[in-house]
Amino acid sequence: MHTNILKGKTALVTGSTSGIGLGIARSLAAAGANIVVNGFGDNAEIKALRTAMEQEFGIQTSYSNADMSKPEQIASMMEEAAQQFGGIDILVNNAGIQHVANIEDFPVEKWDAIIAINLTSAFHTTRLALPGMKAKNWGRIINLASVHGLVASAQKSAYVAAKHGLVGFTKTTALETAHTGITCNAICPGWVLTPLVQKQVDARAEKEGISNEAAKKSLLAEKQPSGEFVTPEQLGALALFFCSDAANQVRGVAWNMDGGWVAQ
Numbered sequence: 505m506h507t508n509i510l511k512g513k514t515a516l517v518t519g520s521t522s523g524i525g526l527g528i529a530r531s532l533a534a535a536g537a538n539i540v541v542n543g544f545g546d547n548a549e550i551k552a553l554r555t556a557m558e559q560e561f562g563i564q565t566s567y568s569n570a571d572m573s574k575p576e577q578i579a580s581m582m583e584e585a586a587q588q589f590g591g592i593d594i595l596v597n598n599a600g601i602q603h604v605a606n607i608e609d610f611p612v613e614k615w616d617a618i619i620a621i622n623l624t625s626a627f628h629t630t631r632l633a634l635p636g637m638k639a640k641n642w643g644r645i646i647n648l649a650s651v652h653g654l655v656a657s658a659q660k661s662a663y664v665a666a667k668h669g670l671v672g673f674t675k676t677t678a679l680e681t682a683h684t685g686i687t688c689n690a691i692c693p694g695w696v697l698t699p700l701v702q703k704q705v706d707a708r709a710e711k712e713g714i715s716n717e718a719a720k721k722s723l724l725a726e727k728q729p730s731g732e733f734v735t736p737e738q739l740g741a742l743a744l745f746f747c748s749d750a751a752n753q754v755r756g757v758a759w760n761m762d763g764g765w766v767a768q
């Protein structure tokens with residue numbers, strides 16, 4: 505249905521070497537977009553995932569190892585992308601980290617890192633992408649928030665604060681671009697089985713002395729009524745919808761895809 509609707513466009517997906525970011529990058533690439541890959545990881549694996557997208561979808565990719573907690577590295581990444589592809593048409597602010605602890609035990613440097621990577625980096629990429637998008641009068645900004653941008657869980661203070669902040673930032677961006685061809689929306693996933701969540705599964709298995717499979721089931725049972733993980737491919741399809749003409753008037757929403765988590 506969406507074949508090649510993004511041909512000639514360029515998408516920067518922060519944190520696209522793994523998990524949800526990679527799923528979204530592949531969906532946008534499948535629709536014809538060139539992809540600026542960002543994130544950490546093994547060089548050979550990153551090369552392989554880029555080559556796979558280039559060969560499967562006939563698009564171009566580039567890679568930046570910019571650290572999303574470093575504004576000057578974000579600025580260099582945006583400049584390199586503009587030079588190589590003539591600007592960013594689709595910006596997906598996805599890079600994120602998690603740390604789980606009670607507030608009084610929460611390491612200060614973890615708080616700072618989560619706010620910098622999960623929230624402030626989106627301000628920097630957005631402020632640097634907007635002039636180019638405004639010049640073309642077209643753009644899509646998609647912020648990977650979370651159900652934790654809508655509701656809270658204990659022991660995730662920094663993450664919940666950052667994701668609520670990101671939902672607020674999404675709304676302001678949508679209002680400031682409301683008279684243009686640029687839209688900004690947030691996606692709010694429930695549990696997705698990525699390395700970020702696998703760590704929480706492992707911690708639960710160890711703490712409760714249960715198997716990995718049992719830990720996954722108990723994690724889901726607590727919050728996600730469907731009892732099933734959301735997948736990166738499903739989130740990629742939602743991102744692609746936000747990029748389509750059908751979504752021209754979808755502006756400033758925080759769309760949960762969460763197996764019913766927030767309906768409770």
Ligand code: NAD
Nearest residue numbers: 519521522523524543544571572599600650695696698700
């Ligand atoms: P992941 O750990 O699989 O991937 C995170 C990506 O971000 C990786 O590519 C990693 O290299 C990159 N990254 C981390 N720190 C970075 C930094 N400082 N600079 C640049 N890149 C950095 O995690 P994921 O589960 O795919 O999470 C992606 C996004 O989705 C995050 O914002 C997360 O909060 C959000 N999210 C995840 C879930 C879930 O259940 N997995 C649910 C809701 C929201």
